[in-house]
Amino acid sequence: MNTLQNAILQAYGWNTYWDTALSHQNENIQRLSPARVVAQFSHSYNIMTESGEHSAIVTGKFEFLAAKRGDYPSVGDWVMVERLPNENRSVIHAVLPRRTAMVRKAAGNVIEDQIIGANLDYLFIVNALNQDFNVRKIERFLVAAWDSGAQPVVLLTKADLCDEPENFARQVENVAPGVPVHFISALLGQGKEALGDYLRAGITIGVTGSSGVGKSTLLNWLAGKPLQEVQGIREADARGRHTTTHRELFLLENGALVMDTPGMRELQLWEAQDGWEHAFADIEELAAQCRYRDCKHDTDQGCAVIEAVNSGALDAKRFSNYKKTARELAHLARKENASSLKTSQKTQRSKPNKSKLRPNKKAYLQED
Known part of the structure; x- marks a missing residue:
């Protein structure tokens, strides 16, 4: 099948890039049909295929070979599937290599990655212009965004609640050089025209941020119709309630694809060293001017960094967040290395000892 001839797959973002990616897979994979994951639940998925939307699960072999949580399909992934006979269901055999992916550490004590969204072109980082506005939180999301490979865009929502939204926009611009910042109000219909450059046919946009910042409202506003349920925020602290319970990809009438995600109280970073260096590039440039190469900036x-803080050229709170996220990533790396070593040692102990095998042909054949 020439996938580019299928209008449904094209609408959901299939293009020559994915034709090429598929051509690099083995023949067994190429014989399957491509589909895009449009919703993710605990043990199943909704996928968009050449014949429409199906429910899907991964095969037993896929589950057996998956080494970690991040190996499983996520919303935005292109997967290779086989439709079950006489059913509106499919099984997923493989995930095509991701072009971009926003990743965070999974909740809890487990050392695992969790894919928030795959194959994103832009990542809308949403923060509300109310009591919940937090530039430090935006910095954390920028670290994950830059590491994902997607282009970050900051949206300051609920501009109708703020007398001078430009002041907040300047705060964000100071910590996100080169990142577009827009303030919008769905209530007043303000700012939609500024998003037109991103909302193009075949472009995939992820929307992320805390609960209550207006992600689902934003989606409904951009779509021009109610796609997601919305709730109000708590008046006491402007914190939101979890309305969106799963990640889902929506095709808008203008051809853009927008992914809504559940709100996150705190984004736990995952192996985001490159994104960290990009998000704090201004401090990294200062660090390169320090007298000593191994300067701890203490x-x-x-120390050029401390001098910048003392002179006011570098915001002390931004510098504090720089050090905090650096410690967090280093701690995560140590825990991940320890976990990998423990798993390796456990695997080695579970292997049979060749020296204790009987020296007969049958035993050696079994070991081979």
Whole structure:
């Protein structure tokens, strides 16, 4: 099948890039049909195929071979599937290599990654202009966004609640050089025209942020119709309630694809060293001017970073967040290395000891 001839797949973002990616897979995979994951639940998926939307699960072999949580399909992934005979269901055999992916550490003590969204072109980082506005939180999302490979865009929602939204926009611009910042109000219909450059046919946009910042309202506003249920926020602290319970990809009438995600109280970073360096590029440039190469940016003589903080050229709170996220990533790396070593040692112990095998042909054949 020439996938580019299928209007449904094209509408959901299939293009020559994915034709090429598929051509690099083995023949067994190429014989399957491509589909895009449009919704993700605990043990199943909704996928968009050449014949429409199906429910799907992964095969037993896929589940057996998956080494970690991030190996499983996520919303936005292109997967290779087989439709079950006489059913509106499919099984997923493989995930095509992701072009981009926003990843966070899974909740809890487990050291695992969780894919928030795959194959995103843009990532809308949404923050409300009310009591919940937090530039430090935006910095954390920028770290994950830059590491994902998608282009971050900051949207400051509920501009109708703020007398001078430009002041907040400047705060964000100071910590996100080069990142577009827009303030919008769905209530007043303000700011939609500024998003037109992103909302193009075949472009996939992820929407992320805390609960109550207006992600679902934003989606409904951009779509021009109610796609997601919305709720009000708590008046006491402007915190939101979890309305969106799963990640889902929506095709808008203008051809853009927008992914809504559940709100996150706190984004736990995952292996985001590159994104961290990009998000704090201004501090990294200052660090390169320090007298000592291994400067800890604490009390070292000739520290250009501390000098910038003392002079007011660098915001002390931004510098604090820089150090905090650096410690967090280093701690995660140590825990991940320890977990990998423990798993490796456990695997080694579970292997049979060749020296204790009987020296007969049958035993050696079994071991081979």
